[in-house]
Amino acid sequence: MARNPERRNALLDAAIEVLTDEGARGLTFRAVDARAGTPTGTASNYFADRDALLAQTATRVNERMVPDPEHVASLMAAEPSRELIVHLMRDLVRRMTAERSGYLAMLELRLEATRRPALREELNRTVREQYDGNLQFHLASGLPGDADAMRVLYLAMTGLLVEHFTLPEMLSDTPEALDELVAVTVERIFPAA
Incomplete structure (x- = not known):
């Protein structure tokens, strides 16, 4: 090779x-x-x-989707709060939008994994590692919410991104509407203290 x-x-x-x-x-x-x-x-x-x-x-798609650690550090300079989670999720949507081809390729790979056990094993491993890392980061950073809230946020944001990339007019037809949808999603999962 x-x-x-x-x-x-x-x-x-x-x-x-x-x-x-x-x-x-x-x-x-x-x-x-x-x-x-x-x-x-x-x-x-x-x-x-x-x-x-x-x-x-x-593996390459995941490498391209991982945020720059310095960028994350700059975002995390703010006080841990629900508003910071909104900001982080809006940043996630912007990064995934900038990496549109990578996100769509990952959707294709996930579908292909339903027919290929080796690919499914690889995706399970890499996506799980990424999820676990994000969960540990969230919990260690002092942001509001527990592991269950993070699981729900993961599922909600995954669904939001699928809609955004496959049927963008379905839920939000402008960047402002998408930003608002992200805020509503976070606010419902992490109610005000």
Whole structure:
């Protein structure tokens, strides 16, 4: 297997774009090579098979979605409060909107995982690690709410993002309406003290 990490990431980024535009059925080595602008056969030198490509694409999506630690630290400079949670969730929506192709690719990967046990295992592991890390961060930071409230917030925000990316006019047709929907979601899950 080839070892150039920059080329591997470029191929994985191309795979994310293919998933976004063509879905999981369109994800082939040839399509990845074409999207990455690499010679035919390059992707097959980096990934043993399609399952490896799918699993590594899932990992790459998660890498792209993780916020910059300095950015998080700047947000967390505020006093822990329900308003800070609103601000953090609005920031999440903005980051995911900026990473639209990654989010849509992850939805494609989740659907594909229903048919591929190895991919489902990989996604369960990575998404669970991310969720657990976010939960521990929330609890350690002194923000309001317990583990159950965080679980409900996770599910609510996941649903909100699915609607936002797949049927944006369904719930909110402007950024302001989306911001308000985020605030209402947080306020309902974390009532005023």
